[in-house]
Amino acid sequence: MKELKHLNKYFKKYWFKLFMGILITIIARVFSLVMPSYVSKSIQTAEDAFAKTISGTVAKELLLEYILIIIGAALLSALFTFLMRQTIINVSRYIEYDLKNEVFDHYQFLNLNFYKKNRIGDLMNRISEDVNQVRMYAGPAIMYGMNTLTMFVCIIPLMFIKAPTLAAYTLIPLPILSVLIYQISKIIHKRSTKVQEFLSTLSTFTQESFSGVAVIKAYGLEPKINDELNGLAIQGKNTSMDLAKVNAWFFPLMILLIGISNIFVIYIGGRQYINGEIASIGIIAEFILYVNMLTWPVAIVGWLTSIIQRAEASQKRINEFLKEQPTIKNEVKELTPIEGDITFKNVTFTYEDTNITALNNISFTIKAGETVAFLGKTGSGKSTILDLVARLYDVSSGTVLIDNVPIQQKNLNSLRSSIGAVPQDAFLFSDTIENNIRFGNENASLQEIKEIAKKAVVHENIEGFAKKYDTILGERGITLSGGQKQRVSIARALLKDPRIFLFDDCLSAVDTETEEEILTNLKQLSQNKTTLIVSHRVSSAKNADKIIVLENGSIIQEGTHEQLNNVDGYYKELYLSQLSEKE
Incomplete structure (x- = not known):
């Protein structure tokens, strides 16, 4: 991620908004963790009422209280999730705005030789498509990354506190998932770079075709241009499909591994309940909810990896131009009068x-x-x-x-x-x-x-x-x-x-x-x-x-x-x- 270090100055600029967004993210996820434990308590209450250890009236009152707590926590979680998006996603738009201005300002300072060596379509693609890929890293990736981290930090310790053996079996698929993500992410990085480079080629071709449409029509070149565009479209399809094929492995693998975790919860948890190693069947229900709450964070790891790899490839292309130095420099800062000799x-x-x-x-x-x-x-x-x-x-x-x-x-x-x-x-x-x-x-x-x-x-x-x-x-x-x-x-x-x-x-x-x-x-x-x-x-x-x-x-x-x-x-x-x- 060395190329993405260029964005650090923008993160410093908007540090307070980012800090508030991260804080709100943590609060939103903490409220969402209320539901599993109170679902477990509700099942335990139903078991106690069935076993006649508490009266039906007390059980109804407790169930109503738990339901209200679950609804209240869900509403608060939804509110803070909304605020989370309003802060972090907004910051990504500010960074997008600043980065586009930085690139455009730099373009204006570069000398004519730069424009002779580089195509207009490529310049346009780097300031639009590439900056947009970087924005995804500066906003959604941070938001979902913090969301994922918070869920892991909160849920996994809770699982080990409540049922260590069951937690250990449940989490076995996660290291396997991490290794697979690491291997696939390297392939994504290479193929993402190829996709971005192709988009520059396509932008250049279409820009030149539209600018020279009078010549194309005058010489009757429409069929030739269509054939060339068709060739580019096939090349673009193949390049994008190569990337899509790799991305397509993420979600099936994650759903499979999460499904295996659920099987472990039901099988191991069921055996422990039968053997009296866990006190209530509510623990099994709670663990199933935890596993399913981890489904999206675990699944998002792959998506985040893809976003970061794309952003790295795009920022590298942007940095190539930002590192270009104009040969015509303004050596004199104060204004100087011009007479005309x-x-x-x-x-x-x-x-x-x-x-x-x-x-x-x-x-x-x-x-x-x-x-x-x-x-x-x-x-x-x-x-x-x-x-x-x-x-x-x-x-x-x-x-x-x-x-x-x-x-x-x-x-x-x-x-x-x-x-x-x-x-x-x-x-x-x-x-x-x-x-x-x-x-x-x-x-x-x-x-x-x-x-x-x-x-x-x-x-x-x-x-x-x-x-x-x-x-x-x-x-x-x-x-x-x-x-x-x-x-x-x-x-x-x-x-x-x-x-x-x-x-x-x-x-x-x-x-x-x-x-x-x-x-x-x-x-x-x-x-x-x-x-x-x-x-x-x-x-x-x-x-x-x-x-x-x-x-x-x-x-x-x-x-x-x-x-x-x-x-x-x-x-x-x-x-x-x-x-x-x-x-």
């Missing part, structure tokens, strides 16, 4: 997951308030420059300076809150258009959102929808066209009003007339703000203060539109090519 000094960057060198010893300087455009073929390193400015990655060698200070010496929150980024693949949330734009500034009014949407040339499109700004977007903004998604993302960045704008080919799905209008508005809004534009179009770059052309991670041209257009090279060829296409 950006300098790359001999920067080289290689992607860890692919080992591709995206940038190779590049250097340039951007002054605060300048607009700089980056052009080049696909894979030339343009988007990587924006990622390094936002410090989504750290350079392999060289230095990135912000305001003449190494970027690592800037507070990470200050840096990113000073950046308004529009990624190449515009991402929108399953929410209203209004809230998607407000993501840039949560305090913005609807009027401010509309004004900024006009600057992004998307206001008229939004007004054309039936619910206008209250239109709910599908997942990843599927409700909108590519150009509309890009313009909503631009509006979001403009609303943030940052010191630095990062536009990563965000006008690729927009026609040239709309592009020209957006760029004109952008020029007004980005005055005195550092703006980096990545594009494949000269039209997006020509009005920039500086244009940098990249090829294979190296700078091959640098200058203004006029300067670059007057020399032979990539930029002039691109300009003439796109100009002829436009004409």
